[in-house]
Amino acid sequence: MNRLMATTAALAALVAGLAAAEPPPAPASGGTPAERARAVVQRWEQVQGLRRARAEVFPRDAAFEISTGDNGPAMKVRFIDSGAGAYALLVQRPDGWRYGEFSAHAGLYWFVSDTLGLGQFVGTSDLVNLIRQARVTLLPDKLMEQASLPDVARDGRTFHVVGTKAPAQPVQFRLFDPERGTLVQVDTIDDRRQVTERIRYGDFREVDGVLEPFETVFGEGPQRVTLRAVKLANRFAPPPRFFEPSAAQVSLWQRTEDILKKYVAASGGYAALAQIVSRVTRIEVTNEGSGLTYQLTLSQKAPDFFLSEADVPGVGRTWQGFDGQAGWSYGELQGFRPIRGEELELFRRNGMLDLENFPKRFPIRRSAGIKEVNGRKTAALELANLRQRTGLHYFDLETGQLLRIEAELGAGGDGRVPVTIDFSDFRQVDGVTLPFRTDLRHPAFNTVTRVLEVKQNVELDPAIFRPRKDE
Amino acid sequence: MAAGNPRRAALRLVLAGAIWAFGAAAVAAAEADWPARREESWRIVWSTVNEAYFDPTFGGVDWTSVGERYRARLDDAADPAALRALLQAMLGELGRTHFQIVPREAAVFSPAERDRVGVLGAALAADGEKVRVAAVAADSPSAAAGLPPGTEVQEIDGVRLADVRAKLAASGFDPARAMRQLLALAGARLQAPVGTKVRIAGVTPAGEPWQAELACAPHRGEWAEPIGNYPSLPLEWETRSADGIAYLRLSVFAPAAMRPLRTFLRGLKAGDGLIIDLRGNPGGVTAMAPGLAGWLVDRETSLGSVRLRRGGMGYPVYPQEGAFLGPVALLIDGGSASTSEILAAGLKDLGRARLFGERSAGAALPSLFKTLPNGDLFQYAIGDIRSPRGQSIEGAGVAPDEPVGRTAADLAGGVDAPLEAATAWLRGRLRNENRETKREGGNGS
Numbered sequence: 041m042n043r044l045m046a047t048t049a050a051l052a053a054l055v056a057g058l059a060a061a062e063p064p065p066a067p068a069s070g071g072t073p074a075e076r077a078r079a080v081v082q083r084w085e086q087v088q089g090l091r092r093a094r095a096e097v098f099p100r101d102a103a104f105e106i107s108t109g110d111n112g113p114a115m116k117v118r119f120i121d122s123g124a125g126a127y128a129l130l131v132q133r134p135d136g137w138r139y140g141e142f143s144a145h146a147g148l149y150w151f152v153s154d155t156l157g158l159g160q161f162v163g164t165s166d167l168v169n170l171i172r173q174a175r176v177t178l179l180p181d182k183l184m185e186q187a188s189l190p191d192v193a194r195d196g197r198t199f200h201v202v203g204t205k206a207p208a209q210p211v212q213f214r215l216f217d218p219e220r221g222t223l224v225q226v227d228t229i230d231d232r233r234q235v236t237e238r239i240r241y242g243d244f245r246e247v248d249g250v251l252e253p254f255e256t257v258f259g260e261g262p263q264r265v266t267l268r269a270v271k272l273a274n275r276f277a278p279p280p281r282f283f284e285p286s287a288a289q290v291s292l293w294q295r296t297e298d299i300l301k302k303y304v305a306a307s308g309g310y311a312a313l314a315q316i317v318s319r320v321t322r323i324e325v326t327n328e329g330s331g332l333t334y335q336l337t338l339s340q341k342a343p344d345f346f347l348s349e350a351d352v353p354g355v356g357r358t359w360q361g362f363d364g365q366a367g368w369s370y371g372e373l374q375g376f377r378p379i380r381g382e383e384l385e386l387f388r389r390n391g392m393l394d395l396e397n398f399p400k401r402f403p404i405r406r407s408a409g410i411k412e413v414n415g416r417k418t419a420a421l422e423l424a425n426l427r428q429r430t431g432l433h434y435f436d437l438e439t440g441q442l443l444r445i446e447a448e449l450g451a452g453g454d455g456r457v458p459v460t461i462d463f464s465d466f467r468q469v470d471g472v473t474l475p476f477r478t479d480l481r482h483p484a485f486n487t488v489t490r491v492l493e494v495k496q497n498v499e500l501d502p503a504i505f506r507p508r509k510d511e
Numbered sequence: 512m513a514a515g516n517p518r519r520a521a522l523r524l525v526l527a528g529a530i531w532a533f534g535a536a537a538v539a540a541a542e543a544d545w546p547a548r549r550e551e552s553w554r555i556v557w558s559t560v561n562e563a564y565f566d567p568t569f570g571g572v573d574w575t576s577v578g579e580r581y582r583a584r585l586d587d588a589a590d591p592a593a594l595r596a597l598l599q600a601m602l603g604e605l606g607r608t609h610f611q612i613v614p615r616e617a618a619v620f621s622p623a624e625r626d627r628v629g630v631l632g633a634a635l636a637a638d639g640e641k642v643r644v645a646a647v648a649a650d651s652p653s654a655a656a657g658l659p660p661g662t663e664v665q666e667i668d669g670v671r672l673a674d675v676r677a678k679l680a681a682s683g684f685d686p687a688r689a690m691r692q693l694l695a696l697a698g699a700r701l702q703a704p705v706g707t708k709v710r711i712a713g714v715t716p717a718g719e720p721w722q723a724e725l726a727c728a729p730h731r732g733e734w735a736e737p738i739g740n741y742p743s744l745p746l747e748w749e750t751r752s753a754d755g756i757a758y759l760r761l762s763v764f765a766p767a768a769m770r771p772l773r774t775f776l777r778g779l780k781a782g783d784g785l786i787i788d789l790r791g792n793p794g795g796v797t798a799m800a801p802g803l804a805g806w807l808v809d810r811e812t813s814l815g816s817v818r819l820r821r822g823g824m825g826y827p828v829y830p831q832e833g834a835f836l837g838p839v840a841l842l843i844d845g846g847s848a849s850t851s852e853i854l855a856a857g858l859k860d861l862g863r864a865r866l867f868g869e870r871s872a873g874a875a876l877p878s879l880f881k882t883l884p885n886g887d888l889f890q891y892a893i894g895d896i897r898s899p900r901g902q903s904i905e906g907a908g909v910a911p912d913e914p915v916g917r918t919a920a921d922l923a924g925g926v927d928a929p930l931e932a933a934t935a936w937l938r939g940r941l942r943n944e945n946r947e948t949k950r951e952g953g954n955g956s
Contacts, residue, residue: 327739329563329879329881329893330738330739330740330741330879330880330881331739331740331880331881331882332738332739332740333739352738353736353737353738353739354735354736354737354738354739354741354766355738355766355796356766356769372766372769372770373766373769373796373798373799373802374798374801374802374805374829375773375802375805375806375829375831376829376831376832377805377827377829378829448822451822451823451824451825452813452824452825452826452827453813453816453824453825453826453827454816454823454825455816455817455822455823455824455825456822456823457819457821457822457823457824458821458822483563483819483820483821483822483893484563484819484820484879484893484894485563485879485893
């Protein structure tokens with residue numbers, strides 16, 4: 041109660057774009073702040089149909105356009121929600137890429153796309169969480185406090201405000217349209233009385249006799265995300281087993297799981313790999329396109345700390361690293377630069393020592409058949425997770441070793457280059473097997489790396505992974 | 512093929528350049544394994560282009576038949592010099608810059624080899640259809656011989672520049688590009704192994720005939736370190752600052768210059784103006800262009816992009832802590848090539864610099880060097896560069912915002928008109944900015 045009331049004092053400052061209305065009309069007739077709040081909430085539940093039986097609404101078929109910022113390209117989404125945890129989602133991104141998700145049970149879902157293949161995930165995807173948030177839901181049953189607060193004005197209109205505090209949850213302010221009774225904004229407030237999250241609802245239209253928001257905006261400014269409903273249909277009748285993958289799909293995915301487990305075994309096995317918590321590798325790099333040869337030291341520390349140090353003749357020293365917080369690069373020519381996005385994912389992947397978790401890290405897989413690599417028969421799999429595509433991986437059918445990766449790498453700005461990396465000269469070090477030679481083929485040149493020395497489980501000061509500064 | 516075809520023109524340019532090829536290069540006696548090394552050298556050159564050339568259509572050239580045609584002539588290449596000429600002619604069929612065979616004996620990879628590159632200390636500039644001496648370095652062979660700045664150079668080692676220009680024009684080069692090529696050829700001729708005698712003949716600004724035989728002297732300054740097969744080069748940079756105008760000149764983009772240059776840029780103050788002089792700078796390490804640009808911006812941006820055979824690369828620029836954000840003027844001329852053009856075009860397109868001087872060389876393709884079995888170096892372009900606004904630089908060059916030429920009278924009188932124009936523009940900008948600052952201060956008080 042105290043916390044809510046103390047926060048109330050700062051309301052006007054917190055609700056950006058709102059000014060205190062003069063004079064504030066009563067949100068409801070008479071009563072205590074709690075009673076007035078209850079009246080506002082009850083009206084809202086009625087006009088937006090929140091107390092309807094589940095069967096009146098679900099399964100629900102909805103289509104959205106989701107965009108970022110002012111004029112960001114929109115992602116098209118169709119979401120079919122069983123209302124009981126199961127769902128099916130179809131996504132078409134602005135770049136044309138299409139994929140889907142389906143879940144038969146809460147906490148486990150399958151990802152599927154024509155280009156990437158099939159993946160099994162634990163939890164619920166971020167996109168589904170976002171879409172579910174876009175639907176207005178009832179307030180928690182057990183509220184520590186619920187109070188009507190002074191009305192606020194925005195764009196010449198006045199809104200009722202209800203503050204709520206649920207156990208173990210932050211304070212929230214809800215703004216209601218006094219004319220229609222709809223919920224138009226939810227602000228979540230932290231201990232420092234700052235708005236940490238803002239959701240705005242608008243463009244209310246009648247669907248099956250209740251008002252539904254056809255526009256939901258998360259956040260503000262250029263990073264805000266807007267969901268615009270294109271279609272909302274209740275009581276959709278999906279075909280049987282609509283939310284489950286087929287037996288053939290599950291079998292195919294299991295085969296890819298077996299290939300990746302064989303790779304883990306070929307690399308030393310789960311137990312041996314799990315014991316490696318740090319590694320320092322000295323490598324000789326030869327760029328055959330330019331005749332440049334130099335040495336590079338790669339330091340890795342669990343979980344994903346990474347540092348590459350090189351002294352390139354004629355160019356100078358360069359460092360690249362990830363310190364658990366940020367990816368960075370510093371060199372004589374380009375100075376300091378942050379490493380983000382896909383490049384950072386690649387760095388973190390390089391830094392990860394937990395090869396035993398390789399199958400978990402790349403749960404989305406597409407089989408590209410049996411291919412020959414340097415005279416060996418391999419199973420070709422395209423591997424990905426929801427953050428990155430890592431290209432085609434070729435696993436030796438006999439030994440299980442990873443022999444080749446074909447991928448497209450970022451190359452500065454919007455640049456992308458296709459590369460092929462071959463792994464060979466496998467040697468065992470401390471019970472784990474590592475490739476001592478890689479051959480990278482780039483559209484313009486080839487680079488060969490040879491491992492000169494490997495030390496594992498050495499003490500590494502976390503400070504060495506921090507960004508370098510200009511001297 | 513029509514005379515105006517740029518590919519044919521480029522081939523003829525190679526032949527014209529052969530007039531001034533490294534004539535002093537020793538012709539090695541053919542060795543027993545020469546046929547095999549010759550064949551392997553041809554194979555590397557042809558297949559490297561075949562695999563790495565950025566345009567899969569080779570600009571309409573049938574590269575397979577070109578290769579077969581030149582391979583059939585390999586037996587005629589009895590020595591390294593003949594093979595070099597043959598391979599260079601084959602590369603000339605592509606009609607692009609940054610494809611060349613550099614004789615090993617002309618490249619420097621160690622201090623002991625530095626006498627392979629001697630200098631005369633004379634810089635050249637275009638003045639209409641004439642090539643003039645733009646500047647003479649103190650204590651140089653040119654200074655010792657009394658070569659007056661502003662002198663029109665008419666002959667080098669008996670080759671008349673007017674004849675070379677006529678050949679270039681006959682090969683289909685437009686006058687401006689022919690002049691830029693002539694300037695590049697003439698400038699290259701003024702660098703030769705230490706002790707090499709170069710005969711220069713011309714007319715002084717006073718109208719007097721002038722001729723002398725000058726011996727190339729060692730470069731007394733710094734050298735850029737070799738980077739793999741990329742040879743060591745004489746390196747000069749100059750930084751100075753006076754009355755709020757800072758000046759930075761770089762002779763070649765070499766990593767060794769980065770540290771002093773960034774120290775200089777970091778030391779500039781708000782209210783200063785900066786002149787970057789890239790005249791006569793033939794390029795160097797491409798990555799230095801975005802590296803230097805990072806000291807001139809306060810947000811992430813890009814100097815352009817490179818199209819590769821498959822995929823492409825960007826030239827992202829990352830703002831550096833303490834970057835200089837004041838006005839920048841950049842000087843270019845026909846001798847500004849490659850990395851100079853990438854930096855100039857990028858800063859121009861980004862609105863970060865105003866360009867003064869003359870159109871640049873139009874020779875901007877990122878390239879690598881391979882060593883051939885005969886020891887020669889093979890330079891090959893791997894991509895085609897576009898400026899941030901998508902303009903191709905190769906062949907077209909970068910146009911200055913304010914074209915400012917150099918006349919004989921200016922050169923003779925020690926007047927650097929492009930530098931003066933840039934300085935005047937900067938002073939005007941700084942005056943306006945001061946006025947704005949004062950006005951804003953007045954409003955706020």
